[in-house]
Amino acid sequence: MPLGKLNHVAIAVPDLAAAAQLYRDSFGAEVSQPLALPDHGVTVVFVALPNSKIELLEPLGDNSPIAAFLAKNPAGGIHHLCFEVADIFASRDLVVAAGGRVLGNGEPRIGAHGLPVLFLHPKDFYGTLIELEQVAK
Numbered sequence: 001m002p003l004g005k006l007n008h009v010a011i012a013v014p015d016l017a018a019a020a021q022l023y024r025d026s027f028g029a030e031v032s033q034p035l036a037l038p039d040h041g042v043t044v045v046f047v048a049l050p051n052s053k054i055e056l057l058e059p060l061g062d063n064s065p066i067a068a069f070l071a072k073n074p075a076g077g078i079h080h081l082c083f084e085v086a087d088i089f090a091s092r093d094l095v096v097a098a099g100g101r102v103l104g105n106g107e108p109r110i111g112a113h114g115l116p117v118l119f120l121h122p123k124d125f126y127g128t129l130i131e132l133e134q135v136a137k
């Protein structure tokens, strides 16, 4: 199960409105409206690129999974990479067979694009949190 396209690079930010405006002002970027994802504890915007996206993330609610990251990196920082896959269960099983760990209960959840996603333990991938997203083919 090879990896597909780089779907997005996610950057955690302390102030989403300011970050969206910075991308508009600095790069003339096309930035989406904020999307609250209470199940994931984040609010996101997407910066459109010709070949991928940048996802800007702000904590939402009391138990945001990015709160600890922002406590360690108060100015913000690169949070995860998202790769597209064709079959998220087959990709998960390959990761697990190779010794990688899936975060949470190991089952896909619906992500920011309405598609199934999984997150892989950053300690198993050189300090990088990896999201796998199943895209329709």
Ligand code: CO
Residues within 6 Å of the ligand: 008, 010, 055, 080, 082, 131
């Ligand atoms: Co993501």
